[in-house]
Amino acid sequence: xxxxxxxxxxxxxxxxxxxxxxxxxxxxxxxxxxxxxxxxxxxxxxxxxxxxxxxxxxxxxxxxxxxxxxxxxxxxxxxxxxxxxxxxxxxxxxxxxxxxxxxxxxxxxxxxxxxxxxxxxxxxxxxxxxxxxxxxxxxxxxxxxxxxxxxxxxxxxxxxxxxxxxxxxxxxxxxxxxxxxxxxxxxxxxxxxxxxxxxxxxxxxxxxxx
Numbered sequence: 001x002x003x004x005x006x007x008x009x010x011x012x013x014x015x016x017x018x019x020x021x022x023x024x025x026x027x028x029x030x031x032x033x034x035x036x037x038x039x040x041x042x043x044x045x046x047x048x049x050x051x052x053x054x055x056x057x058x059x060x061x062x063x064x065x066x067x068x069x070x071x072x073x074x075x076x077x078x079x080x081x082x083x084x085x086x087x088x089x090x091x092x093x094x095x096x097x098x099x100x101x102x103x104x105x106x107x108x109x110x111x112x113x114x115x116x117x118x119x120x121x122x123x124x125x126x127x128x129x130x131x132x133x134x135x136x137x138x139x140x141x142x143x144x145x146x147x148x149x150x151x152x153x154x155x156x157x158x159x160x161x162x163x164x165x166x167x168x169x170x171x172x173x174x175x176x177x178x179x180x181x182x183x184x185x186x187x188x189x190x191x192x193x194x195x196x197x198x199x200x201x202x203x204x205x206x207x208x209x210x
Contacts, residue, residue, distance in 0.1 A: 004086055005029050005070070011079030018078045028078055029070075033085055036069035063087075 007029060009015045019025045040062065063086060071082035164171040 005033060006083040006085075007074065007080050008083065009079065010075060010081035014079030019080070025078065025080060029074060029080065029082070032070050032073050032077070033066075036066055036073065036085075037087075040066045040069055 005026075007025070015025070019028055063084075066087075067082055067085045070085050074080040074082050160171070163174075
């Protein structure tokens with residue numbers, strides 16, 4: 001661990017009796033900081049402390065607590081007032097590193113799952129909206145098709161009616177030919193009775209359609 005400690009002598013007599021000089025004080029404070037760090041780390045999420053983009057509020061609370069913990073011990077033992085403690089770099093044991101990495105991976109996986117769930121939810125919403133629009137378009141198209149078909153049937157009926165009124169005999173002939181055109185082809189063998197309209201047309205031409 002690389003750290004720095006801002007401190008000053010609060011009780012000179014106690015300082016001289018227990019430490020003696022600034023170099024010895026630095027060595028003693030190093031041990032006090034390590035001890036305080038072990039105690040404080042147990043009450044904080046380590047990932048949020050060591051991550052570059054961690055929670056700044058939690059980081060500040062961590063250092064404040066570390067300063068207070070270190071300060072109380074240093075004051076009681078050596079007459080030193082600790083003003084501030086900061087950690088520049090933490091080199092954790094391998095076991096602790098793996099634990100931190102595992103928690104970081106778990107957090108990233110949780111965030112990834114959340115993003116995937118939100119994406120799937122948005123995809124379902126988009127598909128539902130697309131299905132709704134498709135149904136509306138198909139319904140409108142069917143309605144238009146039925147309207148056009150009705151208009152076509154009405155026009156067809158009107159045209160047939162006009163054709164019949166002009167020449168009933170020719171109209172009857174054409175209707176007969178159209179009906180047989182639908183049911184007969186080059187492979188059809190037809191047996192017709194003597195009073196069949198088709199037979200009359202084939203044998204006598206238009207005059208057979210009475």
